[in-house]
Amino acid sequence: MAVSVVLIALGLTVVFSMVLIYQIWGQRSTAGLSASLIAFLMVAVIWWTIFYGLEIVSSTEGFKQFCFRAKFLAIVFIPVFWMLFGLQYTGRLQWMTARRIALLCIFPGVTTLLIWTNELHGLMWTYLGVGDIGGISLVTSITSTWFWVHSAYSYVLIMTASYFLFRQFAGSPGLYRRQLVALLVSVIAPMIANAVTIFGNQPIDYTPFAFAVTGLALTWGLLRFQLLELVPIARNLVVDSMTDGVIVLDAQGRIVDLNPAANQIISGITPDAIGKRLIHVIAMMDAQLDLTRWSATTGEIQDELVIGEGANQRTLDVKLSSLYDSHHKLSGRVVLFRDITDRKLAEQQIRHQNEALVTANHQLVEARKQAEHATQLKSQFLATMSHELRTPLNAVIGYSEIQLMGIAGELSGKQREYQDRILANALHLLGLINDILDLSRIEAGRMDLLLTPFNLQTWLDEIVLQNRVLAEEKQLVIEASIDPRLPEVIVADSERLKQVVINLLSNAVKFTQEGSVKIAVTRNDVDTLKIDVQDTGIGIPIHAQETIFEEFRQVDGSSHRQYGGTGLGLAIVRKLVVMMGGHIRLKSEVGKGSTFTIVLPLKAEISKTTTPEAMVQLETETL
Numbered sequence: 001m002a003v004s005v006v007l008i009a010l011g012l013t014v015v016f017s018m019v020l021i022y023q024i025w026g027q028r029s030t031a032g033l034s035a036s037l038i039a040f041l042m043v044a045v046i047w048w049t050i051f052y053g054l055e056i057v058s059s060t061e062g063f064k065q066f067c068f069r070a071k072f073l074a075i076v077f078i079p080v081f082w083m084l085f086g087l088q089y090t091g092r093l094q095w096m097t098a099r100r101i102a103l104l105c106i107f108p109g110v111t112t113l114l115i116w117t118n119e120l121h122g123l124m125w126t127y128l129g130v131g132d133i134g135g136i137s138l139v140t141s142i143t144s145t146w147f148w149v150h151s152a153y154s155y156v157l158i159m160t161a162s163y164f165l166f167r168q169f170a171g172s173p174g175l176y177r178r179q180l181v182a183l184l185v186s187v188i189a190p191m192i193a194n195a196v197t198i199f200g201n202q203p204i205d206y207t208p209f210a211f212a213v214t215g216l217a218l219t220w221g222l223l224r225f226q227l228l229e230l231v232p233i234a235r236n237l238v239v240d241s242m243t244d245g246v247i248v249l250d251a252q253g254r255i256v257d258l259n260p261a262a263n264q265i266i267s268g269i270t271p272d273a274i275g276k277r278l279i280h281v282i283a284m285m286d287a288q289l290d291l292t293r294w295s296a297t298t299g300e301i302q303d304e305l306v307i308g309e310g311a312n313q314r315t316l317d318v319k320l321s322s323l324y325d326s327h328h329k330l331s332g333r334v335v336l337f338r339d340i341t342d343r344k345l346a347e348q349q350i351r352h353q354n355e356a357l358v359t360a361n362h363q364l365v366e367a368r369k370q371a372e373h374a375t376q377l378k379s380q381f382l383a384t385m386s387h388e389l390r391t392p393l394n395a396v397i398g399y400s401e402i403q404l405m406g407i408a409g410e411l412s413g414k415q416r417e418y419q420d421r422i423l424a425n426a427l428h429l430l431g432l433i434n435d436i437l438d439l440s441r442i443e444a445g446r447m448d449l450l451l452t453p454f455n456l457q458t459w460l461d462e463i464v465l466q467n468r469v470l471a472e473e474k475q476l477v478i479e480a481s482i483d484p485r486l487p488e489v490i491v492a493d494s495e496r497l498k499q500v501v502i503n504l505l506s507n508a509v510k511f512t513q514e515g516s517v518k519i520a521v522t523r524n525d526v527d528t529l530k531i532d533v534q535d536t537g538i539g540i541p542i543h544a545q546e547t548i549f550e551e552f553r554q555v556d557g558s559s560h561r562q563y564g565g566t567g568l569g570l571a572i573v574r575k576l577v578v579m580m581g582g583h584i585r586l587k588s589e590v591g592k593g594s595t596f597t598i599v600l601p602l603k604a605e606i607s608k609t610t611t612p613e614a615m616v617q618l619e620t621e622t623l
């Protein structure tokens, strides 16, 4: 063989190796240690190739022998690099402790030592000389014991690494398989070449040329399939650390891979299940699943799988996706599943609570209807009763007055006193009955407002007049005023409005011992008018400011004894004001006085939709 051919081959090997180093050096950020190891490996290959070339071209025997020995530095360490690459690339990182790496290097270290001290013991070679082999001047040798130890050791490392790589890729989908081919070619090529050199008694060492093939295969694998970028181990790490279960099936539905989460979620699916058909494994677990649907469909399936019984029953959300190769042929399936038992239970609880709420709501609506009906019946009853009571009561009042006037003869002192009491109580009773009648009319929806235009001043004078006697008895002056911005005539139910204001004014007079009572009618804004009834009386404590608007409520029981009254006045006032489309509010402080304020629409409208309660705006600040 011509020297030039060998040298060209060696030169190509160096170029390929350099290209590869250049390529993978750029990939270190993504491929990490694997890329560095391949780079080291290729540096070793270049070392071997260069010294092999120098051995060929050198003219002195001494230098030839030096190059021969120097190239062995690469030869002995290349299997170690391969081994480390195989371990790293297949995820056996935890094996690569510094101690183990050091152990791996013991044999190559000893071999290197023996190579350079061979003259002393002849353990590597019994003879080393220079000879002409096929027209090429090379170092010839007769190998000795340690050479075979070194060869055996190298093959064990390379075979082990190949085994790991093969196992790693055997179950991987198509893309990884092609990476495997690239990798295996790169591993097997130098092995075969080396074997041929050693056992075939060949004059030339073909191994460095084979490494050209290795370089080519790795470069191809790297550029074409991103050999190092799509490192399967990265995928495995992701899949293994996922909380969702993952099962990979082949085209026949056999389990080829599963992650730890799959085993955790479905205890029946252990790594032992690999190789078995998933459907059989699930069938053994007594899962309620439409298996025919699963096995027949090739697209995407989302299903719920119930496994186990009683307290151990679990619901899984299962997603099955099909994988296709480049010829659109089904190559396998991936089953992803997660445990949704807790979510299902929570959903069920919410559903039950919702149902309970709907039922409670129905019951409430029913109860409300009944209550409304009962209120209406009560109001109707009271309206009728009040009417029936008033007639005889009017007779009592009428005859008492006649007797007191002396029409039926002169009364003795005692008789007059008794008649006075009869009349006072009858009048109180009549007031009470009138109030009840009004309230029940409003509640029964039988009170209609009669809107008429009336003169505001005349209307106010009448109100003041009605309260004057009582006020003068207590030396109180009623100050009444009307805002000049208001029209002289307004439209409202004058009688009902009068009832409202008289109620407030008589309360003001009743609960004031000294000071003043004021009534002011003002324009509130364009659409509303405001009536303030203000006194300097006993005031209303904060806790009672809300309740006094309810029926039969007074600030305290003594109020009834001391001031009389029924506790119905303000309840009627509020209901009437709301009917008129307005609202009432109160400001009061105990010992200083109270101000009741009514705000009404200027063009009075009848409001039946507003609830009286919603309309009361109470202000509890100090006056």
Ligand code: ADP
Binding pocket: 503, 507, 508, 511, 535, 537, 538, 539, 540, 548, 553, 554, 555, 556, 559, 560, 564, 565, 566, 567, 568, 569, 570, 571, 594
């Ligand atoms: P009554 O017929 O008892 O006056 P009301 O409904 O008109 O019934 O008033 C309820 C209670 O509110 C009164 O008993 C009284 O305790 C309190 N009250 C009403 N107006 C005043 C006021 N101007 N000053 C002090 N307390 C008042």
